[in-house]
Amino acid sequence: MTANLTKQSNFNAIIIGGGACGLMCAVQAGFLGKRVLVLEKNDRVGAKILISGGGRCNYTNLYSSPQQFISQNQHFCKSAMAQWTVDDTISFFETYGITGKEKTLGQLFPVTNKAKDIVEVFTGLCNDLEQEIWCDTTVKAVDRNEDGFVITYERYGKEAQLQTQKVVIASGGLPIQKLGATDFGMRVAKKFGLEVTETAPALVPLTITGKDQPWFEMLSGNSIFCRVWNDGASFEENILFTHWGLSGPAILQISSYWKPGEFINIDLLPNQNITELIIKERDINGKRMLMNLLGTLYTRKFAEALSSQLPVEKNLASLSKNEIEQIDKLIHQFKVKPAGDKGYDKAEVMRGGVATGELSSKTLEAKKVPGLYFGGECVDVTGWLGGYNFQWAWASGFVVAQDI
Structure with missing residues (x-):
């Protein structure tokens, strides 16, 4: 009353x-x-x-x-x-x-x-x-x-x-x-x-489901400095892999510009060029394995995760032009299509x-x-x-x- x-x-x-x-x-x-x-x-x-x-x-x-x-x-x-x-x-x-x-x-x-x-x-x-x-x-x-x-x-x-x-x-x-x-x-x-x-929700982690989820789940806990971008904005900060998808400062930032159904792009090596590194290292030691080079750039766990999509068993000298282009595209234009976000209870704003x-x-x-x-x-x-x-x-x- x-x-x-x-x-x-x-x-x-x-x-x-x-x-x-x-x-x-x-x-x-x-x-x-x-x-x-x-x-x-x-x-x-x-x-x-x-x-x-x-x-x-x-x-x-x-x-x-x-x-x-x-x-x-x-x-x-x-x-x-x-x-x-x-x-x-x-x-x-x-x-x-x-x-x-x-x-x-x-x-x-x-x-x-x-x-x-x-x-x-x-x-x-x-x-x-x-x-x-x-x-x-x-x-x-x-x-x-x-x-x-x-x-x-x-x-x-x-x-x-x-x-x-x-x-x-x-x-x-x-x-x-x-x-x-x-x-x-x-x-x-x-x-x-x-x-x-x-x-x-904004400044919120993004979820990955379906056939790609096990790959992200395997990397849970790995944090990598990246450039993340879409048509709206670009950010250079760390991303964090989780058992349900992606988090970390760069992901939270881009989430404010992301809409369901859209892709986001990730440069996994923003301050270096992987093609140039391969060519330079090949001139010094062509027998060096690609896996060995990736191991100097990332955690072992992340380098191993990339092995499912790259010819890591090859040495640098035997990499073809097409393979180097494939490596470059994966490292510098890694595409992700989030299924959604973690909602208001995990959003900052x-x-x-x-x-x-x-x-x-x-x-x-x-x-x-x-x-x-x-x-x-x-x-x-x-x-x-x-x-x-x-x-x-x-x-x-x-x-x-x-x-x-």
Whole structure:
């Protein structure tokens, strides 16, 4: 049974979702003297922050720019990311005691390697700024009336309502269900007549089934530096073979650009040319076996796996021109047709979401619904692996806070 409607005049806005975007929004609003209420369905805020980067939290990327984001409108994120830059993120966290250290490819982690330190910055600031956080609170519905918005929620088994002028939807995307992920943000958008761009798991391992599966299964645990590409993008990082298919940074990256039914290409030796190596080595020692050469380039297990598709029993001098071409094609244009992906529970983020055309790029307010804002993962802005999605979360939280 729903309690009587509560008129909430104390809060400038109610933020639904206590993740990266919602927490940054609450803190930045506090700096501007605005009071907000954060409603979080879990028993604590920052659940996804806490597990990110294996509990270490890759909280931004030094090279972050709009080019590393996937969206129906590539230009949409430019405004928010100009208002809150990578330097702003670094400075913000340094101000509150978190020094960053760069790992690979511009990825910035706290020097302590503890994601909880990131969350504690926000919980501490929310406390200092007297911003209110209600955990264990499930929002059932967002409706509109003549006074603004009515939020129906359940807390500690009791249902009640709140009245507010402005609502921020920072409820995340569909990964990861055990952390309370739902399609809430998209449902609210559709309820108010906003378009939602088709969603799919992103930064997700890919599966291999059928006759090729045993080959990948045999290589489970092998990691190889490769270039992986399709028509949409190209990445040079490690791939990891698993008993169900492919994972590793390069695969997670390309998965955001892959669609079912498509092939992906893998260069198994991106910084060298196998044909040149064969010719050079043949001139030195033509009796050397191809298997022996492959053993210097890869793990023994991987070299042996390639033997099923290459003339490894031959010495280099006896390789024909056609055989060398066959070797070159396999090594530099290894083709894979994934059967699917591992789904939202293994995905880092969600692709798609609330359509960018429905939102102001400057404030993230819904154009058709004044007072309703969307930020973070539920918006159709998806970053690469490596701290980019956190940078979008901080930036979107910041710009919303300026306007609420």
